[in-house]
Amino acid sequence: MYEEYQKGIPAYWVLLTLYVAGLAAAIICAGTLESPWLWIFVGIHGALFTVYSLMLKAGRPHVFRRNWSTDIEKGHVWRCLLGACVMALASVVISTLDVYRFAWSPMPAFASVLGACLAMAGYMLAMQSLLASPPHAQEHYGEPKPSPENYGAYGVIRHPLALASILLGLSVPLMIGSLVGMIPVGIMIVLLVIYVNAEDNWRFAHYEWYYDYMKSVGYRLIPMIW
Secondary structure, three states, X not given: OHHHHHOOEEHHHHHHHHHHHHHHHHHHHHOOOOOHHHXXXXXXHHXXXXXXXXXXXXXXXXXXXXXXXXXXXXXXXXXXXXXXXXXXXXXXXXXXXXXXXXXXXXXXXXXXXXXXXXXXXXXXXXXXXXXXXOOOOHHHOOOXXXXXXXXXXXXXXXXXXHHHHHHHHHHHXXXXXXXXXXXXXXXXXXXXXXXXXXXXXXXXXXXXXXXXXXXXXXXXXXXXXX
């Protein structure tokens, strides 16, 4: 089980790299350090990511060693996951260039407030998911499933981390104030939906108990919808 747990792509460190690259891209593409909205964007994401990382380190340090399974990402599926990461970074670049250099599609100020709310909701959902004990976590492969009381967000939808990623993705162009920045976010969402569907099918095909989990938690990504 330990060897299986060590296979794959180191999830947290890939996300940390993507996060740092995104903040760096925002500052570079803006071409200025004098915009208060830019520093609010960097400050909110920086503070939330740091605080929740420290909470995660204290509460579930083994999550830092959790990997995306290479078995699930065989074939085209890993390209969807990689593409989603690229689109998230592209959203930062396009949104910043839009607002601070070209003014393609500025958005009203209240969009930034909505974006900040989505960012906080996304980080909170991601943290709640990572602190939970989902039945399909790699550390449980071949072991008895945890109690449903420990499922956390996984007791409501089967892929809360994907939903958290979508919320965080949507928060970027909204906080920066760029409508055209929604284009790569839309592509990211499509890629994540493809990945979620493929992961669901893979687990259903490989683990008998996943059928019972699917019956008890009937929605993949969005409650009452899908």
